[in-house]
Amino acid sequence: MLRDTSDADLAVLRRWRNHPEVRKASFTTHEIGEAEHRRWWSAVRADPSRHVLVYEHQEIPSGVVTYSGLGGSGAGPEAWWGFYLDFDGLAERDELLPAWLGLEKAAIAYAFGPLGLGVLRGEVLEANQAVLQLHRRCGFVESGRYVRKIDGHDQVVVRVELGRDA
Template sequence: MLRRAFEHESEMVRRWRNHPRVRGVSFTDHEIGEAEHRGWWSATVTDDTRRILIYEHDGVPSGVVNLFDHDVRARRAGWGFYLDVDGLGERGELLAAWMRIEGEAIAYAFAELEIGTLRGEVLVRNEAVRTLHRRHGFVEVGTYTRRVAGVEEPVVVMELVR
């Protein structure tokens, strides 16, 4: 289940984001400090083009979906997600959660936000997420290069059209 995030969950979201496995495939790989996270959280929750959604796996908060650049007229948005790697791993539910969070994010974007095109960007070396996206119908529509941890990295742009 996806639902809007609550203010008291901000630190939990930061902890998930700072997990080494999440940072290792993110565009920014440094550990997010409290002040940086507070700034992002405050800006995001007051921005009508963004949503922070909590993914609950079997009733337990287990991940976050970030929808951004929601353009109502163009009916498109960008998105990203990450999971509570440690919590889900300890329960043996990480793979199942990966599949569910993606499906629920797509359903939310298309039904709740009435998006026609959902767009994501993935490091080329993150084959697991690229494969997951393809399984859900995303198509690779372009590539570009960006600096990640001081190194130029290829990024693939993926889209799913309703």
């Protein structure tokens, strides 16, 4: 289940985002401080093209789904999405894989349901083969690649997309 994020969620979202496994798979790998996190949250709340939801697995907050680029009109608006999970909590409950699958399915359903998107896009580091495989399993196809510097090193970024009618 996905639900709106509130101010009360901010501390746990930052803790999840700062987990070493999440940082390793992100385009921004430094540890995020409280002030930076609050600036991000203020920017999200002020921007109608962005939406952040909390994923609950078995009624326990377990992850975050972000959408950006919302607000297109017409028959096929598009948006970008990303996610991260509560690695420690889910691993402790032996629920990491089921939650990961559940989050992906919930995010897709929300994108093509309540958000009314025609195309959902994402970007994944090529080295993150587990996420790329999950996206493929859920119907995403590769739509391009580019190189991005992360921590001073060239990293290949794979763009993926999923159409509503795929």
